[in-house]
Amino acid sequence: MLVASVTVVALVGCGFYDPTEATFYIKLTNDTSQPVVVSGCATGDGACNGHHFEPERLNSGSSLPTVQGSVGALDVELISSTTGKRLGCLPLYFNHEPSGVTVHVSEMVRCRKTYPVR
Numbered sequence: 205m206l207v208a209s210v211t212v213v214a215l216v217g218c219g220f221y222d223p224t225e226a227t228f229y230i231k232l233t234n235d236t237s238q239p240v241v242v243s244g245c246a247t248g249d250g251a252c253n254g255h256h257f258e259p260e261r262l263n264s265g266s267s268l269p270t271v272q273g274s275v276g277a278l279d280v281e282l283i284s285s286t287t288g289k290r291l292g293c294l295p296l297y298f299n300h301e302p303s304g305v306t307v308h309v310s311e312m313v314r315c316r317k318t319y320p321v322r
Contacts, residue, residue: 226275230296231306233267240291240309242268245280250317252282252293261286262309275301278319283312295319 234240243256262268273279273296281294292312299321313319 226301227272228275228301228305229269230271230273230302231267231269231304232262232271232281232294233306233308234262234264235308235310237264239263239286241284241286241288242271242294242309243282243284244271245282245293250278250280250293250295250319251315252280252290256282259284267306271296271307273298275299280315280319282315283309290315297321 232242240262241259242262243252243259245252245256246254260268271281275298277297279296281296283291283294285291293315294307294309294312296307297319
């Protein structure tokens with residue numbers, strides 16, 4: 205019985221960090237002169253070579269108020285033209301939970317595997 209109690213205490217004391225517990229929302233604004241399509245990439249797929257999720261057209265001057273990010277996890281949005289041409293990526297990579305953050309389409313960069321933390 206004593207061994208079981210010590211094991212339970214030891215397991216409870218171990219920390220487990222789940223990046224999905226530290227999620228927040230980012231406002232994404234199209235500050236370019238052309239409409240674009242914004243698609244989510246799989247977590248960790250910085251180059252956006254895999255499956256794209258929830259493509260959404262974003263007209264010039266419009267915003268998406270609920271793009272989800274996670275502290276410590278690389279979340280990337282693929283920016284494409286309305287004809288499907290890849291224009292670039294918007295890395296949403298934060299080491300803290302920002303408050304009221306807005307990211308602009310014009311901040312897109314060449315898609316690649318890794319990005320600096322914001």
